[in-house]
Amino acid sequence: MYILESRKVSKHFGGLKAVDQVDMQVEKGEIFGIIGPNGAGKTTFFNLCAGTYPVTSGEILFNGANTTNKPPHEMARLGLARTFQNIKLFDYMTVEENIAVGFHIHTRTNVFDAVLHTRRYKNDEALIRERTAEILEFVGLTPYAKVKASNLSYGIQRKVEIARALVLKPSLLLLDEPAAGMNPSETQELLTFVRKLNADGYTIVVIEHDMKFIMNLCDRILVLNYGKKICEGTPEVVKNNAAVAEAYFGKGLAVNGGNADA
Amino acid sequence: MLNRAVNYVKAHRLPFFIVFAVLVLAFPIIIPSNFVRGIAVRTVLYMLFASSLNLINGYCGHFSIGHAGFMCIGCYTAGLLATKAGLGFWLIVPISGIVTSLFGLLVFLPTNRLSGMYLSIVTLGFAEIVRIIVLNWTSLTNGPLGVKGIPSIKLFGLKLTSTTEYYYVILFLLVLSLFCMYRILHSRVGRAWMSIRENPDAACSLGVELAKYKAINFVVGAFFCGVAGCFMAFYYRYIDTTMFTIDESFNVLSMVIVGGMGTLVGPILGAFVINLITETFRFASEYRMLLYGILIILTMWIRPQGIAGASNSVLATKRMAKRVQSAAKAKRSEA
Structure with missing residues (x-):
């Protein structure tokens, strides 16, 4: 049983598919990362998991129970705590x-x-x-x-x-860009702190832009782009994935090896 | 200057408090004029009204501009129960509070999805609807003729007749209400309200049920308004709907704003200042409204948090001054 699972979750704002058919399984005790370029739908996906927005389609399961469209205050009672991208x-x-x-x-x-x-x-x-x-x-x-x-x-x-958030005694902690705006030493401190939390038994899902931070921290990573899942796996897998590199750096401007194809 | 004075008072709380308490208690004895005593009773009454509105506007992010509606309900409940059912004052106080709080719930339930300006408009409409219904429901409320002959308050079988006695009754009610408010605000409920005021999203993510606590806030605020309304009916002996127009809502609102929303002392100070001004400038009759306007604008301009507003704003200005100083120093050292 997964602690948090999403099954083909979508969220549309009018014609915009902010989150499109995303599947995710978070296992108990791990640190799970979500990355993606700006506007990839990471925070929206987070908000769907935490119940802030209702989903357009799909299902969200928390601790094995279907919690799709449960309001945030009920999710808090079930043991899901979160922080916000812009500190609230x-x-x-x-x-x-x-x-x-x-x-x-x-x-x-x-x-x-x-x-x-x-x-x-x-x-x-x-x-x-x-x-x-x-x-x-x-x-x-x-x-x-x-x-x-x-x-x-x-x-x-x-x-x-x-x-x-810890006061809730949550079984799952969602951190939305905790390192945003921090200097390297603060980020390092945060890294140690999150590891300590994990060692204390908290399962953690974290959104972050700081690649070094996320690659060092996470057991597994989900990569979103334009609301779609493009990759999921260990930091190693994600680093070497072509689709991820393309999402971040684009294609068609290969500098060395790529020239042969051109 | 003002800050220094405030700090001085804060450092010597007890002696100031004792002097203040003695002054307040001895006031009707010291003052020989019955007219001034009457003003004092009215002022304390408005302190309670303003405090009840402050509970709603200052702590939970609502902005009610229809407090006269609740005042009207509290007052008429008391007046009608006293004249038609013959109940005594002390029994009617809680009843009138509860009836008013039920109406509070009634306003809130259909509108719990509204917030900000939209809710304000609803409260404004509610107050007018209440007034118009009371005015036209002649069989129950006697319509434009008002409710007459409300008996005086009885205490241990004695009839209270003098203004001085009424002063002590309303003072007692005010202190009791403030005591209850203080306790509520310093508990889980009060913290939930303030968390909603500060940041509804965060409050919700921590498990605070927004709709429920906003409703409780309205209910509790309306309750204290009902209590004050009950006294108002018994003090004036005669009530009619002209006492509960929109002007009255704004009158109480201005007390809360001028005094400082979100503090318990604020509305007390605000009610004092506003009543003082309205009574002093009685000769200017309608121009007093102009003075009100100027006062509110001045408050918003000079001290947006109100006279007794949160001290963090004071700190903020201090910090700003420090920053300016250090910037100036840096410039000087560069040169």
Whole structure:
């Protein structure tokens, strides 16, 4: 059984086939990469998996259950957490509060509990305090606990977003371009961090443009171009695939060996 | 200058709080004029109205411009229950709150897919519809003649008659409501609201049920409005629909905006400032509206987050100043 599987998933925006008949199987415990040129439909495909958009056709299975067109908040409850390409933090809330929102699905306080400070409220808040400290410690954000999210640097914001996703205790983590806008040393740090997460048992699907990052990190890679799957396999397979090279570099402008054909 | 003053108050919270509390509590005793006391009661009443609107507008990303609709429902529920069913004030307070919150749900349910400006227009329409129905449902509401002869509030069998007593009743309701609001906002529910305000996509990806929590937000906000509406009916003794026109919605809205959305103190300050201005400039009658407009524009211009607005904006300006300074320094060292 795969942890995440898509069967002939398509998404059309009017006449544009943003995602076209994509099959994908992600196995438990692996780091799975999705790459492709700009506009290849990577993020759209991600959004279909996370339930943000409804699919045009096809099926998505999560942990063996059909989750096609389930809204994102239900996917979160089923154990799928994600980050966004353009970081989406709660800007005017502190790091601590950002993390606390992540406990939404693990706590049950309602309006009356909150007003009367019932035992449920106290238990929930105690859980949140304890686990928030743990999570912040784990990702190394303890010094930033009381800082407003909008006042943090880009790299730290990324980390907060990932930490917030981890709070869900997800069985699958979707990272959308986590290294975008990072300098090489930050990227290296992120690489180590994602490997650590994987070693802790998280299955991870990651979209990225940084080839070095993705080739170093992933067990298997799916390549999309114009919404279609053009290649899938280990980094080695992908590196040596002609279709992938063509998607990235084009064809017909062979410099050395290709001249013989011309 | 202002920041320094704010910081000073923040550093010496307790003494300031005690002085403030004593002033507020002793106010009707110190002030001999019944007229001024009346203004004080109205101001505190509007603080509660503004706080209830702030719960909706400041915390969940809604922008309701039809608060008069909820005020009208709360007020009429109380007025009718008191005159027709003969119930007492303390029993009607929660009933009127619950009825109003049911209407809150009623507005929200068909519109939960709307957001931003579209929802605002719906709330505006709702307020007008409520007012017109109340005006024309003569058999129940007495139509344009209004509801007359609402009895006074009774406390332990004693009739409250003086303005001073009413002042303490509404002050009690305000403090109790603020206490509840504070607790709700500092819980899972409040955090869910704020996460929706800040970023609905992210909130949803973390498992926050958007529609449900937006609905709860409307319901809770309407509840406190109903509570305030109930007091309004008992205080004025007479209510009619002219009290709940669009002007009234914008009146309360301006208090929230001027004071600062998304803070508990904001609407309190806003209601104070606006009421102060309207009462001081009573001689200018209709030109007061002009003053309102200028005040709102000024707020938007000078302090868009409102008088008590979020401190991060203050920090932002400080940071900006620092950046300018360091840039200037760099230039100087180059030269």
